[in-house]
Amino acid sequence: MIYVDADACPVKAEAEAVAVRHKTELKHVCNGGLRPSDNPLVEVVYVADGPDEADKWIAERAGPGDVVVTGDIPLAAKCVEAGAHVIKHNGDALTQANIGQALATRDLMTDLRAADPFRQGGGKAFSKSDRARFRDGLERAIRAATA
Template sequence: MIYVDADACPVKAEVVRVAGRYGVAVAMVSNGGIRPSREPFVETVVVPEGADAADRWIAERIGPGDVCVTGDVPLAARCIEAGAVAVRHNGDAFTAQSIGTQLAMRDLMADIRAANPLAAGGGAKPFGPRDRSRFLQTLDRMVRAAARD
């Protein structure tokens, strides 16, 4: 199963494409506002509004052999802890070896942003075609590996 943290996810169409190729079910989880897919293997899950409701829904269900698509580091950590794999929208895989460092970096950056009320310093890099291509390659590799296991 592929679980997608679908709020503001730029690669939903790519997930559906890879899932269709391998016959894998998909759960697009959000607080609402996404268009349901016409594909029968894609379930649109609308969770109640609230902080991290979609994350909780995914974390309660994901397990070994599953893939999570998310940009949320704490959700990725919970997925890895449950035996699943996780990937960012740009194709960077979260791993058991790197998740601790990524959680620490996330917390550090939150502290830096809180200390800089004028928000100087820019933001995330724009999402581009290379990110989309790398995501497709990584997701394809993860789904094939999960099928082998």
């Protein structure tokens, strides 16, 4: 099973394409606003409005043999702890070996933003190469999850 934290996820279409190629069920989990897919392998799961409701839903279900796609580091940590394979939108894997550092970096950046309210995000646009790296990362994660 592939779980996608679908609110603000830039790679939903790529995740669906890879899931179909592997004949793997995929669940887009969101608070709303996504159209259902015609594909029988793909389900859109609508959770209640509220912060972290999609994260809670995914964390309660993800485990060994599953792949989770998320940019949310606390959700990723819960899923890694539960034995799921986790990848970010750029295709980077989050594992037992690197999740602690990812959490620490997230906390540091949160503190820096709180200390300087004028600090603005300056992330670069999501590119074709980012999408390609994601597809490659998801392929690796699916193979590892089903091995």
